[in-house]
Amino acid sequence: MNRFRLLTVYLALFSLALNYTVAQTTLQTASPASVKVSAERLQRIDQLIQQSIDKNSISGAVGFIARDGKVIYNKALGYSDIEAKRALKANDIFRIASQTKAITSVAVMMLFEEGKFLLDDPISKYIPAFAKPTVLDKFNPADSTYTTVPAKREITIRDLLTHTSGIDYAVIGSANMKAIYAKSNIPPGFGSAAILKTEIEKLARFPLAHQPGERFTYGLNTDVLGYLVEVVSGSSLDKFFTERIFKPLGMNDTHFYLPPSKYSRLIPIYTFNGQNNLVKYERNGVITADYPKSNGTYFSGGAGLSSTIQDYAVFLQMLLNGGSYNGSRLLSRRSVDLMTMNQIGDLNVREDKFGLGFQITSKEGMSKFGVTEGSFAWGGYFGTTYWVDPAEKIVGLIFIQQSPLRSDIHNKFKALVYQSLND
Numbered sequence: 001m002n003r004f005r006l007l008t009v010y011l012a013l014f015s016l017a018l019n020y021t022v023a024q025t026t027l028q029t030a031s032p033a034s035v036k037v038s039a040e041r042l043q044r045i046d047q048l049i050q051q052s053i054d055k056n057s058i059s060g061a062v063g064f065i066a067r068d069g070k071v072i073y074n075k076a077l078g079y080s081d082i083e084a085k086r087a088l089k090a091n092d093i094f095r096i097a098s099q100t101k102a103i104t105s106v107a108v109m110m111l112f113e114e115g116k117f118l119l120d121d122p123i124s125k126y127i128p129a130f131a132k133p134t135v136l137d138k139f140n141p142a143d144s145t146y147t148t149v150p151a152k153r154e155i156t157i158r159d160l161l162t163h164t165s166g167i168d169y170a171v172i173g174s175a176n177m178k179a180i181y182a183k184s185n186i187p188p189g190f191g192s193a194a195i196l197k198t199e200i201e202k203l204a205r206f207p208l209a210h211q212p213g214e215r216f217t218y219g220l221n222t223d224v225l226g227y228l229v230e231v232v233s234g235s236s237l238d239k240f241f242t243e244r245i246f247k248p249l250g251m252n253d254t255h256f257y258l259p260p261s262k263y264s265r266l267i268p269i270y271t272f273n274g275q276n277n278l279v280k281y282e283r284n285g286v287i288t289a290d291y292p293k294s295n296g297t298y299f300s301g302g303a304g305l306s307s308t309i310q311d312y313a314v315f316l317q318m319l320l321n322g323g324s325y326n327g328s329r330l331l332s333r334r335s336v337d338l339m340t341m342n343q344i345g346d347l348n349v350r351e352d353k354f355g356l357g358f359q360i361t362s363k364e365g366m367s368k369f370g371v372t373e374g375s376f377a378w379g380g381y382f383g384t385t386y387w388v389d390p391a392e393k394i395v396g397l398i399f400i401q402q403s404p405l406r407s408d409i410h411n412k413f414k415a416l417v418y419q420s421l422n423d
Contacts, residue, residue: 026326027317030070036423037065037072045073045416048409053078057407058383059270059278060088061400064309065417066317068393074310080267082278091310093253093265094399095292097190097303097380099312101222104301105161105357106319107229107240109335116232119161119356122154123224126231129204130155130224135166136176136207144179148207155212157228160221161356162343166208167219171287172381174217177209189223189303190287190381196237196299200227216347216354226301237299248328249314254307257296266292266306269382270402281403303381309399316388316395319376340376340390361387369411370418385410392421 032039045063052058060078064071076088112119117126124131133155134148151166159165168177171188186203187194200223209217226237233240238256246254258266269281269289281289292306314325319340323331342353342360351364358376366373372391379385383400398413 025321027071032072035067035070038420038422041420048412049077052409058400062090062309064313064397066395091308092267093306094384094401095382096305096307096384097382099380100303100305102357104222104226108225111232119158120156126228129201134207135211139176144183152211159212160225162354163216163218163221164213165221166210166212167221168209169219189300190291194298196227200224216349222302223300249325251311254311256299256304258292263293267401309397313395320388369414
């Protein structure tokens with residue numbers, strides 16, 4: 001074979017390899033059988049969701065399953081608006097709340113990859129207000145006064161990514177810290193007329209719930225990280241997300257505050273009234289349902305985004321791909337490895353572990369629903385949840401818009417995904 005023909009063959013093989021890679025990294029609709037999933041068994045998911053609707057447990061739900069980049073389930077069942085009998089659509093917009101944390105964590109790791117900081121740097125190096133932290137010692141519930149002791153060390157960026165800093169949550173945190181934060185109007189992350197710089201630097205003045213690194217405490221850590229992104233990048237968090245994450249991935253329906261043209265696609269939140277009937281949720285304390293429709297200025301890295309299930313599935317597929325999607329690389333494979341490995345040592349999140357922004361399924365956790373050890377996951381306050389199983393190459397999501405969610409549908413959904421595998 002002459003050199004020209006040999007070169008032609010090599011170029012053809014390279015082209016095939018390139019096309020194969022693109023096909024594997026971009027979500028495409030396919031039959032369940034093409035990825036060894038039983039179509040018949042997948043129908044049990046329809047039955048599960050419909051039964052929950054019929055029992056008045058939920059108003060509706062959107063489910064999404066992809067395996068090996070092939071979308072094999074993407075369905076909306078039930079209503080987005082019960083009273084108007086408006087059917088739920090797969091492209092409706094949901095408040096994803098704490099699913100924002102994964103996106104902020106990716107932004108942090110993108111800056112880490114650029115050499116902007118190290119994970120074990122003290123956060124005070126970039127946000128000086130956090131220098132010389134204190135820890136809550138004694139608390140008086142009568143008037144929310146307290147005493148403190150000095151922290152044994154400073155909070156690190158890794159502490160914030162793993163929720164081991166000692167920073168608690170406003171509104172949903174421990175009783176003592178909720179009271180302390182409420183007295184100074186620390187926002188919970190769901191829309192605010194404040195700005196990130198002001199609120200995070202105010203948060204820095206308050207004591208920690210415990211010594212840094214001592215235990216896992218779910219809190220406003222990722223809001224602090226959102227401000228870190230602003231400080232280090234020189235861009236507001238919403239602009240960083242849009243330019244560096246959403247546009248490259250084609251996440252065109254993901255926003256902190258929706259443009260008016262998309263207001264009609266934001267579905268209501270439901271809750272239960274005194275007769276255990278589902279009714280529209282308007283306000284829960286300081287949290288109002290319409291915050292995504294406001295002209296807000298607080299870009300909460302911990303809870304502020306709204307999105308569609310398809311947009312978020314693309315984000316998760318990017319992580320499953322090792323940091324790239326459809327020709328855009330956001331992270332290196334090694335950074336994704338760091339994010340999805342145990343980063344809290346002997347500490348636990350229930351029976352599981354925690355990485356840099358994700359709950360990591362442990363061997364004990366695997367025994368509950370069949371989700372493979374090493375899978376990573378989280379969810380949102382208003383009933384959205386997701387997980388990624390690298391071993392089975394599964395991206396799974398189920399979105400509901402309800403608080404509280406008096407149903408075990410999330411866990412049953414996971415179980416039904418795994419019972420449908422046919423290999």
